[in-house]
Amino acid sequence: xxxxFLEFTAAEVEFLAEDTIITIVPNFxxxxxxxxxxxxxxFSPSLPVQVPVWLACTLKTRKRxxxxxxxxxxxxxxxxxxxxxxxxxxxxxxxxxxxxxxxAMLLECxxxxxxxxxxLRGIIEDxxxxxxxxARHGLSxxxxxxxxxxxxxxxxxxxxxxxxxxxxxxxxxxxxxxxxQATRIRANEVx
Amino acid sequence: xxxxxxxxxxxxxxxxxxxxRLKQSWLNEKNAPEILQFESExxxxxxxxxxxxxxxxxxxxxxxxxxxxANNLKRMEYDRLLFVIRSYLRTRLxxxxxxxxxxxxxxxxxxxxxxxxxxxxHSYVTLSEQHYSNSCLxxxxxxxxxLDEKGMIPExxxxxxxxxxxxxxxxxxxxERADVSGVNSVTLLKGDQFLLxxxxxxxxxxNGSVVLL
Numbered sequence: 001x002x003x004x005f006l007e008f009t010a011a012e013v014e015f016l017a018e019d020t021i022i023t024i025v026p027n028f029x030x031x032x033x034x035x036x037x038x039x040x041x042x043f044s045p046s047l048p049v050q051v052p053v054w055l056a057c058t059l060k061t062r063k064r065x066x067x068x069x070x071x072x073x074x075x076x077x078x079x080x081x082x083x084x085x086x087x088x089x090x091x092x093x094x095x096x097x098x099x100x101x102x103x104a105m106l107l108e109c110x111x112x113x114x115x116x117x118x119x120l121r122g123i124i125e126d127x128x129x130x131x132x133x134x135a136r137h138g139l140s141x142x143x144x145x146x147x148x149x150x151x152x153x154x155x156x157x158x159x160x161x162x163x164x165x166x167x168x169x170x171x172x173x174x175x176x177x178x179x180x181q182a183t184r185i186r187a188n189e190v191x
Numbered sequence: 192x193x194x195x196x197x198x199x200x201x202x203x204x205x206x207x208x209x210x211x212r213l214k215q216s217w218l219n220e221k222n223a224p225e226i227l228q229f230e231s232e233x234x235x236x237x238x239x240x241x242x243x244x245x246x247x248x249x250x251x252x253x254x255x256x257x258x259x260x261a262n263n264l265k266r267m268e269y270d271r272l273l274f275v276i277r278s279y280l281r282t283r284l285x286x287x288x289x290x291x292x293x294x295x296x297x298x299x300x301x302x303x304x305x306x307x308x309x310x311x312x313h314s315y316v317t318l319s320e321q322h323y324s325n326s327c328l329x330x331x332x333x334x335x336x337x338l339d340e341k342g343m344i345p346e347x348x349x350x351x352x353x354x355x356x357x358x359x360x361x362x363x364x365x366x367e368r369a370d371v372s373g374v375n376s377v378t379l380l381k382g383d384q385f386l387l388x389x390x391x392x393x394x395x396x397x398n399g400s401v402v403l404l
Contacts, residue, residue, distance in 0.1 A: 005221075005278065005281045005282045005284075005285040006221060006282060006285055006286070007221070008218075008221055008222075012278075015271075015274070016214060018271075019214075028257075029257075030257055030260070030261060031261075033261055033264060033265065034265075035265060035268045035269075036210070036237070036240045036241060036244055036268060036269055036272055037207055037210040037268065037272065038207045038210075054267070054271070055264065055267075055268075058264070058267065147366040147367075147368060147375040147377060147387060147388070148366060148375075148377040148385050148386070148387035149385065149386040149387070150383060150384065150385055151354065151384045151385060151386050152382075152383055152384050153384075154384060156404055159354045159404050163354065166352070166386060167351065167352050167353070170352040170386065171350075171351055171352060173369075174350065174352075174369045174388075177368075177369035177370035178369050178370075180370060181369065181370055181371060181372070
């Protein structure tokens with residue numbers, strides 16, 4: 001059966017990230033675009049305009065615009081986040097939504113518009129690694145709360161990558177607990 | 192003219208909201224173990240919008256490079272929407288195939304389907320019953336030919352764990368413990384994310400105060 005329709009793929013998470021709005025500077029003239037999901041533009045040379053990431057990357061690859069890096073795609077900002085992420089072992093630091101996907105897409109298609117692109121790549125990779133290590137470690141303490149685990153600030157991409165393993169593990173924990181409980185009850189019933 | 196402008200902007204905001212809601216329904220549907228209420232108006236409205244856009248684009252005959260470029264971008268945009276609509280529908284069809292008999296056996300589940308989906312479910316069940324009967328069941332003793340005995344119908348596992356995000360303050364939700372008898376309460380506040388069992392938050396997903404991730 002088509003199991004893939006019941007799961008999110010990394011590409012689908014990236015697809016959702018592509019609707020995030022960023023700023024570009026076009027080099028062409030065009031009227032407002034009436035999209036189904038809203039209007040974009042008008043476009044005038046050198047006038048910054050807000051568009052979804054997918055449009056920004058399309059225009060960029062056709063050399064129709066330059067992309068303005070989002071405020072957070074910055075060495076100082078991300079280095080501070082990296083330090084913060086290292087400081088706390090028991091929780092995730094709040095990051096801009098879809099930061100992994102957006103930075104990957106922008107660094108891929110517009111590395112000439114983004115300052116310190118290679119340094120940024122390194123910092124983001126470090127942040128992702130630390131967060132992933134925390135998530136993996138988190139599984140070993142999952143049993144502490146028997147009913148719900150708080151996972152604040154975990155991004156959709158991260159949730160998606162740990163999902164199969166975590167859901168399976170939690171369901172197994174639950175099965176064990178139920179078996180244990182049933183055994184206890186039965187043991188008590190024996191006179 | 193001014194009035195027209197106003198109407199246009201109101202129209203736009205609503206459309207925007209429709210697209211956002213469709214994407215959330217898609218996320219919910221992919222992650223919920225059971226089939227959810229079909230978003231019939233949402234799907235119909237957005238499909239109509241796409242049809243209108245396609246029609247308008249086919250009517251424009253222009254050799255102007257910029258117009259062609261703009262049309263190309265509009266095509267890309269509605270293609271993205273169509274992708275979400277298709278994936279949403281196919282996700283539902285996959286679930287229907289998994290739990291077809293269960294869905295037909297429950298009035299609550301049946302009313303969650305669109306008329307087309309319900310028709311599909313009926314013919315799917317008929318076809319699979321015929322297939323089982325032709326390929327082996329007719330050789331079995333009559334007393335074990337039935338496919339709808341208790342315990343034979345696959346049901347969605349409502350106890351499975353899901354990732355969710357709280358969209359508005361809900362307060363305390365009591366969740367039954369598995370290891371000892373009793374309940375623990377969990378406070379759901381706006382913006383929090385949890386990994387927990389689906390069943391206790393089932394009504395909250397249905398009313399939109401909690402969304403699945």
